[in-house]
Amino acid sequence: MAFDCNKAMFKKLFSKSNTLSVNDQPLTPTAFRRLLMFAIGCFIAIWIIETTEFTLARFDAFAYPICISCFAVALILSWLQLVPEAHLHLFCYTVIAMDLIVTSVLHHLNPYGHFGDTSQWLGLNYAMAYLFLELRKAIWVMTVMFVITLVGHYWAMSQHATLQQTYSVLLELGVSHVVYIVLLGTVVTIRVDKAKAQARADILEHEALTDPLTGILNRRGMQKKFENYAFHQQNSDYSLLIIDVDHFKRLNDNYGHLVGDQALVSLVELLIMQIRSDDILSRWGGEEFVILTFGYRRSQVLEFAERLRQSIAQMKIAGGHTITASIGVSHSYEADSRREMLHLADMNLYKAKQYGRNRVVDCVIAQQLTTEGNSVAD
Numbered sequence: 001m002a003f004d005c006n007k008a009m010f011k012k013l014f015s016k017s018n019t020l021s022v023n024d025q026p027l028t029p030t031a032f033r034r035l036l037m038f039a040i041g042c043f044i045a046i047w048i049i050e051t052t053e054f055t056l057a058r059f060d061a062f063a064y065p066i067c068i069s070c071f072a073v074a075l076i077l078s079w080l081q082l083v084p085e086a087h088l089h090l091f092c093y094t095v096i097a098m099d100l101i102v103t104s105v106l107h108h109l110n111p112y113g114h115f116g117d118t119s120q121w122l123g124l125n126y127a128m129a130y131l132f133l134e135l136r137k138a139i140w141v142m143t144v145m146f147v148i149t150l151v152g153h154y155w156a157m158s159q160h161a162t163l164q165q166t167y168s169v170l171l172e173l174g175v176s177h178v179v180y181i182v183l184l185g186t187v188v189t190i191r192v193d194k195a196k197a198q199a200r201a202d203i204l205e206h207e208a209l210t211d212p213l214t215g216i217l218n219r220r221g222m223q224k225k226f227e228n229y230a231f232h233q234q235n236s237d238y239s240l241l242i243i244d245v246d247h248f249k250r251l252n253d254n255y256g257h258l259v260g261d262q263a264l265v266s267l268v269e270l271l272i273m274q275i276r277s278d279d280i281l282s283r284w285g286g287e288e289f290v291i292l293t294f295g296y297r298r299s300q301v302l303e304f305a306e307r308l309r310q311s312i313a314q315m316k317i318a319g320g321h322t323i324t325a326s327i328g329v330s331h332s333y334e335a336d337s338r339r340e341m342l343h344l345a346d347m348n349l350y351k352a353k354q355y356g357r358n359r360v361v362d363c364v365i366a367q368q369l370t371t372e373g374n375s376v377a378d
């Protein structure tokens with residue numbers, strides 16, 4: 001998981017656009033397809049029921065198959081990803097909205113029709129607009145549908161009703177639809193604002209825990225992971241590696257900070273390639289990196305660290321230069337706390353530097369070095 005996080009951050013950092021965007025699109029492709037299948041099922045069911053009961057209106061005899069075909073086409077296009085989802089949303093919304101409006105208008109054309117018989121479904125238009133469309137587009141489209149609804153019903157009613165009856169229907173229609181639009185809009189706006197605030201908080205947290213140069217966790221991010229990690233629940237041991245580039249100041253001084261920066265980025269790329277999926281990599285500060293690795297025995301950790309050291313030494317950085325690194329290692333069985341583990345790894349790193357750099361040292365090696373050389377000051 002940590003590795004994924006590191007890699008995702010890394011990819012984001014080196015992708016062309018590294019800004020996170022807030023998506024207010026309310027409907028995911030999967031939810032959209034499910035809705036389409038539901039709508040197709042409902043239309044087929046009502047078509048069959050009305051046909052068998054001989055109540056199928058003339059308009060519906062055309063409208064049902066047209067709607068079903070449109071939804072089926074949208075479903076296929078969505079599956080094949082041939083058309084942008086937003087276009088399909090608008091298309092399906094328009095089909096349903098026009099079906100509802102025309103049904104209601106035709107109903108009102110009949111002098112014996114009753115206002116409430118079909119127009120109660122018109123409110124669905126607004127709920128669906130918010131569901132299918134991005135907020136700004138939904139408002140525009142709803143306004144158009146609202147106007148079409150009023151004009152259509154005015155035309156239908158004016159064919160047979162008195163002016164007073166017509167206005168009364170239009171007034172009722174207008175007021176109830178404005179209520180729908182405003183109330184649903186308020187609910188949606190609150191939810192979008194909340195989602196945006198959450199996305200912003202996520203971005204800020206991500207930035208606070210990420211090193212901007214390399215895109216991996218920074219010291220704070222690593223500390224958080226280290227604290228949150230349920231180490232006591234792990235049956236396996238874990239180890240901590242501190243990797244410190246040797247004579248990095250010299251590299252900066254000789255070739256400039258840009259080369260230094262590029263060396264750090266190349267080093268992180270190399271480390272990401274070498275660590276395992278559940279290892280945690282972070283930039284501890286400056287030219288120092290920390291890796292937490294799980295489930296290795298001591299000999300395996302040392303092999304892993306040695307492999308890293310050799311790969312770093314073989315790596316060519318910008319301008320064809322090379323770097324080396326010293327690595328201090330500590331193991332969980334040697335320490336009682338996270339702080340102590342860090343301290344041990346840091347001491348071993350110090351000894352690796354003392355003994356000539358470009359080497360891996362853990363407590364046992366440090367002990368041997370001290371005994372042999374008898375000159376390392378702790």
Ligand SMILES: Nc1nc2c(ncn2[C@@H]2O[C@H](COP(=O)(O)OP(=O)(O)OP(=O)(O)O)[C@@H](O)[C@H]2O)c(=O)[nH]1
Pocket residue numbers: 213244245246247248249250252256257258259260261264285286287353357
């Ligand atoms: N280019 C670059 N340099 C950095 C960055 N962060 C820290 N440094 C430099 O890294 C250098 C670290 O120098 P030192 O702590 O003396 O260590 P060193 O020169 O690597 O020597 P040893 O660790 O003892 O081998 C300093 O010159 C810092 O300015 C960075 O993000 N980019």
